[in-house]
Amino acid sequence: MATITVTVNGKSYTSEVEPRTLLVHYLREHLNLTGTHIGCDTSQCGACVVLVDGVSVKSCTMLAVQADGANVLTIEGLAQNGQLHPLQEGFWECHGLQCGYCTPGMIMAAYDLLQQNPEPTDEEVRHGLEGNLCRCTGYHNIVRAVQYAAAKMRSEEVPA
């Protein structure tokens, strides 16, 4: 067993984990943060994307011990003081989700995308999120949702 200290959504946790424990299993099983989902076992689907020290990571490709000392943000930590993040708002307002299973990973990946490119074209959104699969929406409204958030984060009027 290994001892790790990880800050998750602003709170510090010290845990004993098997060295082979994946970050996604640590979040779901040890911390009961089940908003981060598992959709595959080959790092294709992106349902498990979280931010580690501000960078989006498929948490099924990272060991929990690699996150020792890191700052992790999951979907549960995105809303601040009961205020939804513009991305959360955008996905809801633009119907960028149906079953919702890909949604947390999609939102966290989009968070990183907008950090790097606050004013993406639709094509850049599609390219930037190509590591996340969605089976319900056909991606169409996810583009709208990300653009809604991008505009709001730039303090512009959101696109109709």
Added chain:
Amino acid sequence: MSHNGSTFRYLGKGHRLIEGLEKITGNAKYAGDLSLPGMLHACLVLSPYAHARIVAIDRSTAQAAPGVVAVLTADDLPTRDRAVNSRHSAVLAKDRVLWRGQPVVVVVGETEAAARDAADRVVVEYEPLTPIIDVQKAAAPDAPVIWPQGLPKEGADLTAAHAAVDKGEQETTGAPSNIHDEVHFVRGDVERGFAEADVVIERVYRTPMVHQGYLEPHASVAEPDLYRGGVTVYTSTQGQFSVRDEVARLLSLPKHKVRVVPMTIGGGFGAKYGIIDPLVAAVAITVKRPVRLVLTRTEDFLSTTPSPAAIVELKVGARADGTLTAIQARVLMDNGVFPFTLGGIVGILLGGYYKCPNLRIDCYEVLTHKPQAGAYRAPGAPTATFAIESTIDDLARALGHDPLTFRLQNAAETGDPMGNNDPWPHIGLKLVLERLRDHPAWKDRQVGPNEGVGIAIGGWPCGMSPAASICRVDTDGTVRIHVGSVDISGVNSSLVLVVAEILDIPPEQIELIQGDTRSGPFAGPSGGSQTTYSVAGAVAKAARAVREKLFEIAADHFEVSVADLELRNGMVSVRGFPDKAVSIGTLAAIAESKAGGPGPIIAEGSAAVSENAPGFVAHLAKVHVDPETGQVTLKQYVAIQDVGFALNPTMVAGQIHGGSVQGIGWGLYEAMIYDEYGQLLTASFMDYNLPAFDQVPDIEAVLVENPSPYGPFGARGVGEPPITAGAAAIANAIRDATGVRMTELPIRAEALWRAMREQINGQSSTPG
């Protein structure tokens, strides 16, 4: 939005997903998120062979592994005496394994990791047998037969079945065969029809097994009731009552001892009707503790029920004036190892989209050593549509007719026969074609080098089933609506608008409660585009009954007649006296306290729709084909659909976007590929290509509102139709761009490149 002369306040206006908040904050609870006190974890050992005899199972090492509670085989479970004749009943393999991926052993551990480690230590000795994989070989008269004595019947295990003479298993021929069912549709005289034709096109089309590809793999948690001898199953399902019935049957429990709780479902698309629930329930009862099983993606690909593969031999004739004269088809469905019957639907659609006096369709349902096939969104329709719409396109081309006009000339109308000669109920096929004809993407189409535009129609009969609902008003004005249906597609976000409209209250004031098999009023499973169509009627009836009760109490309160009252913004008032108004919450409080009054405000509604409301689409795809590589890029996609009346247009458009991209998946990307030994070569998202974000364009959804005469407020089923036409539209666009007719799905770059080479070399442009 005006409809039937009335103006709606909430219906027909887009409203966001009512459970959106849970889903965007990570708080929605899917089955695999559930942890119960004392819960154990299950892990499966799957068959590595498509066909083999189980010689021995050595579980001693696994049982001794740390954290292992039990290592169980078929004989250890309460399902041991049930006949294995379907995927549901194949809880664990007995004696033989019948497809690669069939569950053989289940390991139960204190943690998932412990169970998985131990599963690797279970040693199963197999005697490999020859699998029957190729569907044409399986259907041949001299083929070895998978079930020589017929399928095992209930009450007779595999051994007993060998001694029994089962009537009705091989219904059509007396002799044992891998053809488990066949359907024949005949109209007029096809020979005469082909003789009258000026052009006849005859081709063979192939479509593969395709997986539903829901993002949430199958997951289920079962909790035994140690005192009453029952079980509660928390699961990812499209139909709690279906799962309840099957779990009860397989575990020999009375239905009331099985409670099935539908959790938030991470996509189903036809696949989630209790594949793993009988196993998880049986294991929980056996080990007397709660048990969770979550399949890995690879396990899900190997052990669940993809759509059947098909071979369609299709011959269609037309006169020079554009009239169709004959349609003839022979359809082979590859259903895997247990029966599944979609051939009839394929035939109904093949022979149903267009008016044609002469028709002969023969459909054969064939068994092979693959996983049993199952439903996937508009089951059978993408296959039928790909075949007929590719052929129709080429007939128009051969006759020098405009492909859209040609379709419009022959398109089926209300009352025309479907493939099985039953009349179509009220349909709007011509309307969607006319809308496409007038759409700029078609009317003003322009193509650059190596580009092409293709169109296709598609349709789905849409299901229906009886359903009930309960509506009640709380003293704070909250209205609760109870249903027993599952929301797989935004259905609940439409149902609340029905209540909002009838009670004239904002949707935010309404809570929809999705019941389990104990608490929910009955509804059919959520599939076949039937849920909104079937349940909305029940919800409307319950809400109208509540409205009547509110009026009754208000009339008594104000000492006026009901006719003098009106309901607006959640307030009942006396017409012409705005100060005489009372909220529905106050009325609920009066009703709950008044002796001798009508009692608390609650009402039920039942509905059983009497006629289907089919949905038709016309899709347009514009493609670019790289002449050097055969790579197809989608440049534009338009999806026009007759939705009857869009109760919640946001949800309807979402269905069209998603269904269209699944159709694109059929066209360009997706296939379950098996080798000659029955090994699945595409058992992960690395190898099985779901359409990705950057592989698809925006989808322009165009809603045509042609009200159905029977559905609630004119609504039609909307979920299935969008998937039907994509593959055909893309194939027709590729034909337009390259001159090459592709007849096998998916249309991969390599196959298209080879076909283009052959064309350049002056050979046939139609492989196969």
